[in-house]
Amino acid sequence: MSQVVRRPIVAANWKMHKVRAEAREFCRTVVGELGAPPAEVVVFPSFPLLDVVADGLAGMPVAIGGQDLHPEPSGPHTGDVAGMQLADAGCTWVLCGHSERRSEHGESDELVGRKALAAVASELTPLICLGEQLEERRAGRTFEVLGRQLEAALAGGPQRFELAYEPVWAIGTGETATPEVAQEAHAFLRAELGRRVGDEGAASTRILYGGSVKPGNAAALIAQRDVDGFLVGGAALDARSFLAIIGACGAS
Ligand code: PEP
Numbered sequence: 424m425s426q427v428v429r430r431p432i433v434a435a436n437w438k439m440h441k442v443r444a445e446a447r448e449f450c451r452t453v454v455g456e457l458g459a460p461p462a463e464v465v466v467f468p469s470f471p472l473l474d475v476v477a478d479g480l481a482g483m484p485v486a487i488g489g490q491d492l493h494p495e496p497s498g499p500h501t502g503d504v505a506g507m508q509l510a511d512a513g514c515t516w517v518l519c520g521h522s523e524r525r526s527e528h529g530e531s532d533e534l535v536g537r538k539a540l541a542a543v544a545s546e547l548t549p550l551i552c553l554g555e556q557l558e559e560r561r562a563g564r565t566f567e568v569l570g571r572q573l574e575a576a577l578a579g580g581p582q583r584f585e586l587a588y589e590p591v592w593a594i595g596t597g598e599t600a601t602p603e604v605a606q607e608a609h610a611f612l613r614a615e616l617g618r619r620v621g622d623e624g625a626a627s628t629r630i631l632y633g634g635s636v637k638p639g640n641a642a643a644l645i646a647q648r649d650v651d652g653f654l655v656g657g658a659a660l661d662a663r664s665f666l667a668i669i670g671a672c673g674a675s
Contacts, residue, residue, distance in 0.1 A: 427626045427627050429626075429627065429628075429629050429651045430462065430463055430629075431461070431462040431463070431629070431645065431651050431652035431653075431672040432462060432463040432464075432465060432585065432629050432631055432651065432652035432653075433460075433462045433463070433464055433465075433652050433653050433655065433665075433668055433669045433672060434464075434465040434466070434467060434488070434516075434550065434587075434631065434652070434653065434654045434655065434659075435465070435466045435467060435655055435659030435660075435665050436467045436490065436518065436521070436633075436654055436655065436656045436659065437466070437467060437468045437469060437472070437490075437656075437659065437660060438469070438490070438523070438656060439469055440469075440660055441468065441469075441472060441660070442472075443471075443472065443475050446468060446472045446475045446476055446479065447475055447479055448662075449479075449660075449662045450475070450476060450478075450479025450480050451479070452662035452663065452666075453479075453480060453483065453485065453662050453665075453666065454479070454480065454483060456662075456663070456666055457483060457484070457485070457666060457669070459484070460484060460669050460672075460673075461669070461670070461672045461673030462652055462669050462672040462673075463484075463486070463652075464484060464485045464486070464669060465485070465486045465487065465488055465516050465550075466480070466485060466486075466487050466488070466659075467487070467488045467489065467490050467516070467518055468487070468490075469490060470489065470490075470504055470512075473487060473489070473509075473512045473513065473514065474512060474513075477512065477513035486514075486515045486516055487513055487514050487515070487516070488509070488514050488515065488516025488517050488518065488547070488548075488550070489504060489509040489512075489514050489516075489517045489518070489547075490517075490518050490521065491504065491517070491518060491519075491521070491524055491538075492504055492505060492506045492509060492517050492519075492538055492541055492542060492545075492547070493505055493506075493538075493541070494534065494537035494538050494540070494541045495541070496541065496544065496545070505541075505545070506541050506542055506544060506545025506547055507545045509545065509547060510545045510546055510547060514547060515546075515547060515548060516547060516548050516549075516550055517538075517542045517547045517548075517549055517550070518549075518550050518552060518587075519535050519538040519539045519542060519549040519550065519551045519552065519576070520532075520535035520538070520539075520551055520552045520553065520572070520576065521552045521589075522552060522554055522589060522591045522594055523594075526591075531575075532571060532572050532574075532575030532576065533575050533578070535551065535572070535575060535576050536575045536576050536577065536578045536579050537579065539551055539576055539577075539579070539581040539584055540579040540581055542581070543581045543582050543583060543584075548583055548584065548585060549581060549583075549584045549585075550584075550585050550586070550587055550631070550654065551576045551584050551585070551586050551587070552586075552587045552589050552633070552654070553569055553572040553573060553576070553586060553587070553588055553589070553612070554568075554569075554572075554588060554589040554590045554591050554594075554633075554634075555568040555569060555590055555591065555592075556568075556591045556592065557591065557592035560590065560592065565608065566611050569588070569608065569611060569612060569615070570611075570615055573586075573612060573615050573616070573619070574619070577619055577620070584628070585628060585629045585630075585631065586612060586616075586628060586629070586630045586631065587630070587631040587632070587633050587654040588605065588608050588609055588612060588630055588631070588632055588633070589632075589633035589634050589654060590604075590608070590634050592634075593633075593634025593635050594633065594634050594635070594656065595635070595656055595657060596634075596635060597635050598634075598635060599634055599635040599636065599637075599640050599644075600632070600634055600644075602643045602644050602646065602647050602650075603647075605632045605644055605647060605650055606647040606648065606649055606650065609630045609632070609647065609649035609650055609651075610648070610649045612630055612649075613625050613626075613628070613630060613649050616628055629651035629652060630649060630650070630651050631650075631651060631652045631653055631654045632644055632650050632652075632653055632654070633653060633654035633655065633656070635657070635658075636653045636654075636655045636658060636668060637658045637664070637668070638658065638664055638667035638668055638671065641653060641667075641668045641671035641672070642671040642674055645671055645672050652672060653668060655668055
């Protein structure tokens with residue numbers, strides 16, 4: 424596979440946390456301390472905070488994204504959000520298939536693929552989340568699950584996307600995959616990408632790791648050959664801890 428330099432991405436997934444004043448405070452710290460980051464930086468706030476974060480980080484090298492979108496471009500879908508509404512709010516990214524959407528909202532692999540296409544149709548980059556449950560790992564089915572999720576996510580041939588490998592057993596649990604375990608899964612995903620989108624596409628796709636990333640474990644993870652950044656939940660609620668994780672991407 425050809426050697427390309429992949430600029431890391433560090434993304435904050437705020438899930439259903441923060442109110443406007445807290446979001447503003449986070450932005451103030453980032454504006455004061457981010458400098459020239461060694462990574463692309465993205466913040467995924469909940470929908471009511473998008474405007475606060477867009478305003479608070481205006482002019483900064485930070486993109487914003489939605490945590491989900493509906494697969495249809497518009498229509499009678501109460502409580503849902505369309506890709507074009509996210510783009511209109513200043514988003515350039517959207518999460519697709521986060522494990523909490525899969526488990527709490529019954530999102531199927533097939534639906535995640537439709538959402539990825541809807542994202543691209545609205546000029547958003549889908550960050551497609553994949554990952555196995557603990558029982559699946561224990562049963563030796565990790566690669567089978569990742570292969571199935573990837574195939575469905577890319578079935579419609581989205582023209583652009585990036586991936587986040589998030590083992591479900593590591594999300595919000597404090598238990599992080601070891602660098603070796605993460606590397607093994609990332610290498611598998613890159614090889615699978617090669618079969619689906621070709622070597623060049625596979626070599627340039629960023630595969631982020633997510634699952635209890637903290638300032639203290641980020642450097643060892645980013646040092647792995649196929650780990651191209653992070654999707655961070657809990658540790659990205661605090662601006663300084665998020666900044667420290669971004670900083671770890673410049674140390675390797
Ligand atoms: C996530 O929400 O995608 C995530 C990885 O959360 P945490 O960092 O809290 O495990």
